[in-house]
Amino acid sequence: MDVTDCVKYGDADNVLTVKVDNLFRDTLPPTVKTDFTFYGGIYRDVRLPVFEPTYVSDVFWSTPSVSEQAAEIRLQSRVVNKTPQAVELTLVHEVLDPSGRLVKCLSIPVQIPPREAVEVTQDGGTVTNPRLWSPDFPHLYRIRTSLLDRSRPVDTLENPLGFRWFKFDAQRGFFLNGKRVQLQGTTWHQMYPGMGSALPNSQHVKDMEVIRAMGVNFWRTSHYPHDPATMEASDRLGLMVWEELPILKEIGNPPEYIANCLTMADEMIRRDLNHPSIMVCGIALEGNARASVVKKVVGVVGAVAGRYRHLDPSRPVGMHEPRGDDVEALVDVVGLGVARKTDEKHRRFPNRPYLTAEYSASTMGRGIYGGGPESEDRACQNYEEYLRQLNLRPWMAGGAIWHQFDYEGETYDTVIPHIVSFGMCDLWRIPKDVYYFHQSQWTTKPMVHIMGHWTWPEAEGQARSVKVFSNAHEVELFLNGKSLGSKSDVSEAGLTHLHACGPSPIRREFSRRWRGTREGD
Numbered sequence: 001m002d003v004t005d006c007v008k009y010g011d012a013d014n015v016l017t018v019k020v021d022n023l024f025r026d027t028l029p030p031t032v033k034t035d036f037t038f039y040g041g042i043y044r045d046v047r048l049p050v051f052e053p054t055y056v057s058d059v060f061w062s063t064p065s066v067s068e069q070a071a072e073i074r075l076q077s078r079v080v081n082k083t084p085q086a087v088e089l090t091l092v093h094e095v096l097d098p099s100g101r102l103v104k105c106l107s108i109p110v111q112i113p114p115r116e117a118v119e120v121t122q123d124g125g126t127v128t129n130p131r132l133w134s135p136d137f138p139h140l141y142r143i144r145t146s147l148l149d150r151s152r153p154v155d156t157l158e159n160p161l162g163f164r165w166f167k168f169d170a171q172r173g174f175f176l177n178g179k180r181v182q183l184q185g186t187t188w189h190q191m192y193p194g195m196g197s198a199l200p201n202s203q204h205v206k207d208m209e210v211i212r213a214m215g216v217n218f219w220r221t222s223h224y225p226h227d228p229a230t231m232e233a234s235d236r237l238g239l240m241v242w243e244e245l246p247i248l249k250e251i252g253n254p255p256e257y258i259a260n261c262l263t264m265a266d267e268m269i270r271r272d273l274n275h276p277s278i279m280v281c282g283i284a285l286e287g288n289a290r291a292s293v294v295k296k297v298v299g300v301v302g303a304v305a306g307r308y309r310h311l312d313p314s315r316p317v318g319m320h321e322p323r324g325d326d327v328e329a330l331v332d333v334v335g336l337g338v339a340r341k342t343d344e345k346h347r348r349f350p351n352r353p354y355l356t357a358e359y360s361a362s363t364m365g366r367g368i369y370g371g372g373p374e375s376e377d378r379a380c381q382n383y384e385e386y387l388r389q390l391n392l393r394p395w396m397a398g399g400a401i402w403h404q405f406d407y408e409g410e411t412y413d414t415v416i417p418h419i420v421s422f423g424m425c426d427l428w429r430i431p432k433d434v435y436y437f438h439q440s441q442w443t444t445k446p447m448v449h450i451m452g453h454w455t456w457p458e459a460e461g462q463a464r465s466v467k468v469f470s471n472a473h474e475v476e477l478f479l480n481g482k483s484l485g486s487k488s489d490v491s492e493a494g495l496t497h498l499h500a501c502g503p504s505p506i507r508r509e510f511s512r513r514w515r516g517t518r519e520g521d
Contacts (some may be wrong), residue, residue, distance in 0.1 A: 004082065018042070027256040029264070030223070030248040035411035035420055036189050043198035044227055053082040054089065054112065055155040059145045060273050061124075062314060063163060068132065068177075071163040073104070073124030079147065081112035088112075090148040091120060095127065095161065098139045103127055132177050133162030133276045135217035138238035140276070160235050162276020168316060168333050168353035174397035176240075182391070183240070183355060183398025184442045185218035186211055186424070189407045190226055193427050196408075201229040208233035210429055211404055215442025220320075220357060220400045223248050223284035225268045234277035242318055242357065242400070243272060244282030247304065251296045258303050265304055269311040280318040280333060281308040282357075294324055301330045320357035328352065333397075338389045346395060356399030361386040364434065365415035366426045369452055374415050376433045380451065380467075383434050387441065388494030401438075405429060433469070440469040440497050447471055471497050 008014055022040030024031070030038075058078040065072045073095065081087055088111045095104035104127060112118050131139035141161040147154040166176045174183055188207065190197050199207075204227050211219060219234070220242040234241050245264050251257065265281075272278055283304055285297070305317045316332035328334050328349075335357025336342040346354060361382035368375045383401075390399050406416075406423035415421040424435040436449035448470040456464070468475050468487070476486040490498040 016048070026252040028260050029252060029257070030246040031252040031257075032248060032250040034223075034248060035409045037191070037196075037408040037410070039191075039196040039198075041198070043196065045201070051080075052154050054087055054147065055080055056091070056145055056147050056157060057117070058270070059093070059143060059157065059159055061143060061159065061161055063165075066130070066132075066163050066165045069129065071127045071130040073127065073161075075106070075120075075122045075124050075143070077120045077122070077145065078117055079110055079112055079120060080117040081114060084114050086111065086113050087149075089154060090150075092146045092148060093122070093124065094144040094146075095124070096142045096144060098131055098141060103141075127163070130163040133164040133235075133238075134176055135181070135238035135240065138162075138236060138277075140235055159274045160232075160276065161274070162235065164276060166279060168355075168397055170351045170353045171395050173394055174355070181217070183218040183400070184216055184438075185220060185242075185398060185400030186214070186216045186404040187220045187222040187358060187400050187402050188226075188404045189222065191407050199227070201227070204229040205233045207405070207429070208237055208239060210425065212237045212239055213443075214404075214424065214431075214435055214439050216404075216438075217442075218242070218279075218398065218400065219404075220244065220282065222358070222402075225264075225272070228271065231272055231275045231277065235275055239277055241275070241278045242280040242282045243268065243278050244284045244318075245304065246284060247300060248284050249286050251300050254296065254299060258300055261300060261304050262307050265307045266311065269308070273312060279315060281312060281315050282318040282320070283331070285319055285327075286321040286323065294326060297324070298326055298330065301327055305330050316353075318355075318357065338386060338393065338396075338399075342396075343393075353397060354395065355397035356390060358402045359386060359390075359399050360402040360422045363412060363414060363421045364432060365421055366430065366432045367453070368415070374421070377451065377467075380433050380437050383437060384495065387438075388492070391494040436469045440471045441495060443471055445471075448475055469497075 003016065020041055056077060057080050060076045062074045063071055064074055075093055077091060079091065088109060091108050091110050093106040094102055097103050104125060106122055106124055108120065108122060110118060110120055133139050139162070141163070143159045143161050144156065146156045164177055166174070168174055172180060174181055188211065190199055192199050192203055208230055217238065218240040221244055223244060224246040225243055231241065245261060245268065247261055283301060285301065301319065308317050318333040318335060319331040320335035322328045322331065322334060333353045333355060336345065336354055337356050337359050342354065362379035363374050364376050364379035365374055366376065369377050371378050390396060401424065403422040405425050406419055406421050406427045408418060409420040410418060412420045412422065419427065423432070424438065425431045433451045439447055448468060451467040451469065466477060474486055474488050477484040492498055
């Protein structure tokens with residue numbers, strides 16, 4: 001909201017009052033109670049920007065062509081003049097490489113009529129031998145924009161810039177900078193114990209770091225645009241992003257509902273267009289496919305997808321579980337789980353890209369063992385099998401786990417009341433064993449993790465199998481300083497590293513040779 005025209009100058013006091021209304025409305029998404037807790041109040045940063053009367057309101061970049069040899073830049077700027085006189089200024093863009101070195105400088109005179117804004121589009125030329133942005137090498141350039149009155153700076157702002165090119169291939173998955181990259185993904189809710197959704201930026205960044213350390217290279221902003229701090233961290237850490245609106249499960253009352261969805265799309269695209277980490281503009285639907293609502297779903301998805309493509313033609317439109325061929329046809333990337341019905345969809349629509357936008361193999365309570373339905377050992381087995389099946393389908397671009405951390409909710413709270421225990425970590429970000437399983441599959445930095453614990457009351461003298469997650473080629477087990485043998489990793493179709501897993505001989509050897517409880521590593 002621009003309050004400039006309401007401000008009183010001189011000795012007058014200005015009071016700004018903000019009212020927050022979190023009541024249900026069938027015209028404002030989300031319109032359904034789901035498995036995560038909705039919070040009210042203002043829980044993100046609030047700023048009142050103060051500008052000079054003439055300023056730069058927006059700078060957006062695009063890269064019409066990128067290769068390892070050269071990258072083209074196109075810049076679109078908006079300059080605003082709030083004064084009653086026409087002004088003539090100079091707009092300058094400086095492109096800085098990841099080390100801060102100036103690699104390109106553009107300058108253009110701009111004339112702005114009184115109380116108007118002008119759009120300035122510039123061909124930024126070519127950057128030779130660009131350092132490409134990717135999960136392994138998240139090279140970030142910067143665009144420093146200045147508005148000058150002769151030599152006097154009137155306004156200055158900076159935006160991130162990343163050179164990369166990507167595509168979803170219906171037969172071969174996802175390609176980044178010309179190479180196939182498996183999307184090793186997760187999802188995340190903005191909640192923390194005692195804070196609700198009111199996380200400080202430091203916690204947002206820390207969560208992104210925990211996610212990246214598991215080997216994740218892709219995450220979905222389930223089910224709403226997340227804090228700007230997470231987008232900035234994703235750029236820096238090399239996390240690719242599927243960003244989406246909370247158009248979730250049920251469709252509200254059109255046409256006002258659609259108008260609100262389009263406004264949200266405008267705000268999301270304008271805020272995050274310059275982040276190179278964002279790969280997909282998404283819709284979090286899981287729409288009900290009853291005949292009575294299909295027409296409504298098609299109308300909403302078609303309108304939002306059209307707005308996405310108009311505002312940002314550089315990114316595909318994705319959707320989780322469209323639940324209907326008519327709806328799937330409206331988006332560019334379809335999110336479906338690993339299943340025979342998805343295989344059949346792929347056969348029927350061989351030119352339609354697919355990924356698993358969300359999958360959960362198990363709920364699990366941290367520290368629960370014994371093979372029960374919500375135990376950590378059972379969860380590891382389930383996730384091993386799901387990841388194996390996902391990797392065996394090269395035409396699927398990859399997948400996103402549901403969920404990175406346990407979160408507050410009322411629907412799947414079978415382990416702890418009011419807590420949904422799908423997480424790779426618990427509420428406090430303490431990893432479960434499945435975290436280390438994925439780390440062994442998705443990272444190269446040497447790691448090893450012994451699954452489970454060593455306090456088994458009344459089990460002294462009984463043999464125990466030792467299951468190890470590691471990305472090393474060989475793991476040796478020690479008990480009280482004595483070696484119990486080593487195990488070379490086993491390559492199985494769909495998985496890269498397996499140690500002492502399943503009914504292998506070395507697992508039985510470990511079982512015979514280890515007795516009692518562990519006193520040391």
